Amino acid sequence: MTKDVVLLAAFALLLSLIQFGIFCPRIITRAQWGGSDPLVKMKPLILPAFYFIIHQSFGPTCFNQTSCVIQMRNIQNFHIHSHKLPDIGYNFCIGQDGNVYEGRGWEVQGADVSGFSSHSLSICFIGSFEMSIPNFITFLAAQELILCGINKGFVSSSYSLIAHRQISALNSQCPGNALLNELKRNTRFKNNPQTIR
Numbered sequence: 001m002t003k004d005v006v007l008l009a010a011f012a013l014l015l016s017l018i019q020f021g022i023f024c025p026r027i028i029t030r031a032q033w034g035g036s037d038p039l040v041k042m043k044p045l046i047l048p049a050f051y052f053i054i055h056q057s058f059g060p061t062c063f064n065q066t067s068c069v070i071q072m073r074n075i076q077n078f079h080i081h082s083h084k085l086p087d088i089g090y091n092f093c094i095g096q097d098g099n100v101y102e103g104r105g106w107e108v109q110g111a112d113v114s115g116f117s118s119h120s121l122s123i124c125f126i127g128s129f130e131m132s133i134p135n136f137i138t139f140l141a142a143q144e145l146i147l148c149g150i151n152k153g154f155v156s157s158s159y160s161l162i163a164h165r166q167i168s169a170l171n172s173q174c175p176g177n178a179l180l181n182e183l184k185r186n187t188r189f190k191n192n193p194q195t196i197r
């Protein structure tokens with residue numbers, strides 16, 4: 001085999017790996033973290049999603065799967081019992097163990113944010129990030145999750161990142177200031193997000 005043929009074969013392999021979602025991070029399913037089923041049938045998302053709404057959980061953070069699983073159960077219980085939501089509000093959560101934890105998943109609307117829920121996916125960083133930001137592997141997992149969503153057709157390749165507080169006056173602390181400042185450095189951050197419908 002010539003060098004060109006080897007390179008071509010390597011390129012074809014790379015393309016097929018991308019196609020089959022090699023960039024997807026490790027996603028811990030609801031069954032794996034012990035999530036309970038939604039209380040009602042959830043509204044479908046209009047795909048592909050255009051926005052990722054970034055949240056913090058406000059509670060303790062976690063650095064391994066055992067403690068992140070506990071946080072996921074706490075968040076779901078809090079949303080159902082205190083916020084009276086039919087399920088955990090977020091589409092995905094990410095722990096500082098570098099795992100993604102499935103919330104409502106790719107195809108269902110997140111908790112209502114007027115004018116945005118139908119075409120947005122929400123990502124919650126587990127913890128409080130007022131003074132410090134999540135570690136590197138947390139951001140890496142978020143980036144992989146977004147690439148994975150694009151590869152699977154759930155996310156528009158022209159997606160934008162927005163902070164929860166930009167679209168909800170009631171949640172002016174979300175995500176924390178340190179995480180918000182980090183988010184603003186991302187080229188996909190949208191300063192003035194507009195509702196689509």
Ligand SMILES: [Zn+2]
Pocket residue numbers: 054055056164165171174175
């Ligand atoms: Zn939030």
